[in-house]
Amino acid sequence: MTSSGDAAARRTPLYETHAGLGATLVDFAGWLMPLRYSGGERAEHTAVRERAGLFDLSHMxxxxxxxxxxxxxxxxxxxxxxxxxxxxxxxxxxxxxxxxxxxxxxxxxxxxxxxxxxxxxxxxxxxxxxxxxxxxxxxxxxxxxxSADYALIAVQGPAAADILAPLTDADLGAIRYYAGYRHTVAGRPALLARTGYTGEDGFEIFLRPGAAAPEVWDALLAAGEPHGLVPAGLSARDTLRLEAGMPLYGNELSADITPFEAGQGRVVKFDKPGDFVGRAALERAAATGRSRRLIGLAGRGRRPLRAGNEVLRDGTPVGTVTSGAPSPTLGRPIAMAYVDADLDTATGAFAVDVRGRAEDVDVVDLPFYTRDR
Missing domain, CATH: 3.30.70.1400 (Aminomethyltransferase beta-barrel domains)
Incomplete structure (x- = not known):
């Protein structure tokens, strides 16, 4: 194990498990969390896309x-x-x-x-x-x-249901996407939800008390071994959600950004009864239109695109990258970026300024990756 975490950072119930697996642990939002394991984030990412990965999300x-x-x-x-x-x-x-x-x-x-x-x-x-x-x-x-009472484990990937099935009393085929019910997992009571942040099928397992997490984690790893399940860290989770075009708070979302600017206006329900906090401002935002919008970029070269890089159109700055990384699935750098809402992205030559060098990019539709259903 290697660690760059603050000594004051909190530890999840799976901290010792991660240490035993040789994880690189980092301080993330005040928690010591696994960034990657010994196999590396690219292998973890690929496992989730092709087989399955196991995540500790107990910091949520x-x-x-x-x-x-x-x-x-x-x-x-x-x-x-x-x-x-x-x-x-x-x-x-x-x-x-x-x-x-x-x-x-x-x-x-x-x-x-x-x-x-x-x-x-x-x-x-x-x-x-x-x-x-x-x-x-x-x-x-x-x-x-x-929050202090819970641990949260996610198993994500095409093999997730096959791995979980022998460990639960649930009929997994009856649990639809964005549904969650109380069941048992590895003999422990849990809220079992068909949700995730990877763009793949999968399940999130809420355990209360959280002390049951190591036992459930070990049972999932054992059940998943024939299916190629691997533990996966924050780095793989980030590239998976980026490929799936899912926003990350602090990058695509913040207190300075409205849901409409982030392309998430569908979640704002003006037709519900009663008032809600922010309604008047959001109605104005919906009526006047967005001042900026989120777009997808795919690099033509190999240099990674990173958050904070300027987006250029015909050499002129027109926006800023919010998230960027090499895409293991697509084999090229990808990024999400905010640009002016009225910018014509169908014409002009687009590039990203990476340390003073303009890297040519294509403007592409989001998400970058959609799983076969």
């Missing part, structure tokens, strides 16, 4: 909103229509400030009529919990940050 935030008006409280707090979500289903949504800027993107699971689980990004979990508490005031609903 888990916040319960419960009570007779839990759905109405979330309708007010978030941009989505959460009270309309059926029990057992999940919804991708966002929490915004009054000015419409994104505070975080979330997945919300409806566990029962009066019980919702809000899953927040690790760096924003405290912010989301505090905002939900404030915004739920006046509703018959309670907000409880249960």
């Amino acid at each position: 935030g888990e916040i319960h909103v419960t009570g007779p008006q839990a759905g109405e409280a979330l309708d007010h707090a978030l941009v989505g229509h959460l009270s309309a979500v059926a029990t057992g289903r999940a919804r991708y949504t966002m929490i915004t400030a009054e000015d419409g800027g994104v505070l975080d993107d979330l997945i919300v699971y409806r566990l029962a009529d009066d019980d919702y689980l809000v899953v927040a990004n690790a760096a924003n979990a405290d912010t989301v919990a505090a905002a939900l508490t404030e915004r739920a005031a006046g509703f018959d609903a309670a907000v409880h940050d249960a």
Whole structure:
């Protein structure tokens, strides 16, 4: 094991497991997390695309909103229509400030009529919990940050269902995409959800208490060995989500960006009953149009495109790369970037300034990769 983490960083219940597997551990959002394992991130990425990978996501935030008006409280707090979500289903949504800027993107699971689980990004979990508490005031609903109680494991890839099937009492074929139900995994009670952040089929396993995580992880690794399952770290997760065109908070999403600018305006539900935080600003944003938009870029050469690089059109700066990396699946550098909303991307020569050298790129549709369904 190698580590570049802060001594004060928190450890997930799987920390010793990662150390034993030779992971490179880094400080990520205040947590010591595996960046990669001994096989390297490219091998991990390829395994997820072709077979399966196993991820520790225990740094994510888990916040319960419960009570007779839990759905109405979330309708007010978030941009989505959460009270309309059926029990057992999940919804991708966002929490915004009054000015419409994104505070975080979330997945919300409806566990029962009066019980919702809000899953927040690790760096924003405290912010989301505090905002939900404030915004739920006046509703018959309670907000409880249960992040410290949970561990979260994901198995992602074409072989994910085959690996998980012998370890669970669930009929995996009956669990649709963006659905989650209470089952057992490796004999442990879990919320088993068909969700993920890789662009592949897969499952996320929420364990409470989190102390069960090492046992479940080991059972999954053993069951997955004949299928080529490998542990995978943050680096592979990032290139997988980039290929799938999925936004990352702090890169494509921030408090300075609205859902419409990020190409996620579909998650804003103006037709739901009642008011919600940020509604007026988002209505103005929807009416006036975007000032910038997110595009995909694919390099013609080999030099990686990185966040912060300038995007050039006919030599003139027109935007900024938000995420970029070599794509193991496509075999070329790829990036997402913000450009002016009215920029004509169908004409002109596009390039990215990489350390003072213009690297020719093609403007391409997002996502870069879509799995066969």
